[in-house]
Amino acid sequence: MSKNEHWIDLRSDTVTQPSEAMRAAMAAADVGDDVYGDDPAVNRLQDYAADLFGYEAGMFAPSGTQTNLIALMAHCARGDEYLVGQEAHTYKYEGGGAAVLGSIQPQPIANQADGSILLSDIEAYIKPDDMHFARTRLLALENTIGGRVLPQDYVKAATDFAHSRGLATHLDGARICNAAVKNGTSLREAVKGFDTVSVCLSKGLGAPVGSVLLGPKAFIEQGKRWRKMLGGGMRQAGVLAAAAHYALEHNVQRLAEDHDNAAVLAQGLSQIEALKVHAPQTNIFWIDVPAAACEPLREALARARIRATVGPRMRLVTHLDVSAADVARTVEVFQAFFADWRAQ
Numbered sequence: 001m002s003k004n005e006h007w008i009d010l011r012s013d014t015v016t017q018p019s020e021a022m023r024a025a026m027a028a029a030d031v032g033d034d035v036y037g038d039d040p041a042v043n044r045l046q047d048y049a050a051d052l053f054g055y056e057a058g059m060f061a062p063s064g065t066q067t068n069l070i071a072l073m074a075h076c077a078r079g080d081e082y083l084v085g086q087e088a089h090t091y092k093y094e095g096g097g098a099a100v101l102g103s104i105q106p107q108p109i110a111n112q113a114d115g116s117i118l119l120s121d122i123e124a125y126i127k128p129d130d131m132h133f134a135r136t137r138l139l140a141l142e143n144t145i146g147g148r149v150l151p152q153d154y155v156k157a158a159t160d161f162a163h164s165r166g167l168a169t170h171l172d173g174a175r176i177c178n179a180a181v182k183n184g185t186s187l188r189e190a191v192k193g194f195d196t197v198s199v200c201l202s203k204g205l206g207a208p209v210g211s212v213l214l215g216p217k218a219f220i221e222q223g224k225r226w227r228k229m230l231g232g233g234m235r236q237a238g239v240l241a242a243a244a245h246y247a248l249e250h251n252v253q254r255l256a257e258d259h260d261n262a263a264v265l266a267q268g269l270s271q272i273e274a275l276k277v278h279a280p281q282t283n284i285f286w287i288d289v290p291a292a293a294c295e296p297l298r299e300a301l302a303r304a305r306i307r308a309t310v311g312p313r314m315r316l317v318t319h320l321d322v323s324a325a326d327v328a329r330t331v332e333v334f335q336a337f338f339a340d341w342r343a344q
């Protein structure tokens, strides 16, 4: 796509382009072979992220799918199981990797409307120590989940409960920075209670590639073996780590703009009678679109250079390459489309 052909892309916050300043940081990175632990930019990122979130150690990996899988494989052995939400990314959107590659049984549990999993359900699904059952080892939560922020007191209650029952806790914190910014808490506060956390740098934070896994030093060392086995051992990865570092240093607080833009977009779309808008908490929300409108809406948006995943239940995502002006234009395009559509 040429730079002067501006498309408004509302499909995901993964579509952001690295800024000039981020590219400059990448170009200037000192690099080495990270499989030998020799890449200074990777090491700096790992130390910086660990300190920022309050963990002993960190590990940079190519994707959040990989940092989650590494965490699951380091927490659980063959024949163990982890408790996870039905709607969770690790369970639903990672190709079943824990089962396929980790020999770990997922025990999915219904998510409540706010994204939480009931403590009574967690309790009910913990298996007794009996040879008939997989060994329940881990509770994995996700925050934000589908754009929803888990309540802080819920996170404390759920992680305390898991620990009291001898389970470890992992957070899929792909968008934990959105949750912290929304709640106005520090990143350390937002991850409190979790033994380990995976954070995506390539979503709203705007890095082109990469996630970090954070946890105790011995856990991260063990994780590095799994990372190598899974094909995630990278060499001069400092060019990527420099972008990720830049993202963590510069792009966390600005997530508030994405939340504001999502709120304005949702408010504008909610004026359209044909749509049902599920109000956003952060940068991701859903609207219900009449099925018959989907195909023509897709075409109208494409003509207006707006990319979106159009469907009867349609997800819209704001991010650092969507401006307030883009939001206003998107609302106009929707309004014009539905004015016509209703007239037909």
Ligand SMILES: *Cc1c(COP(=O)(O)O)cnc(C)c1O
Pocket (backbone or CB within 6 Å): 062, 063, 064, 065, 066, 068, 089, 090, 142, 144, 172, 174, 175, 200, 202, 210, 211
């Ligand atoms: C994107 C995402 C991941 C995985 O990230 P990839 O880098 O795409 O592999 C994990 N969890 C959640 C909630 C995500 O949104």
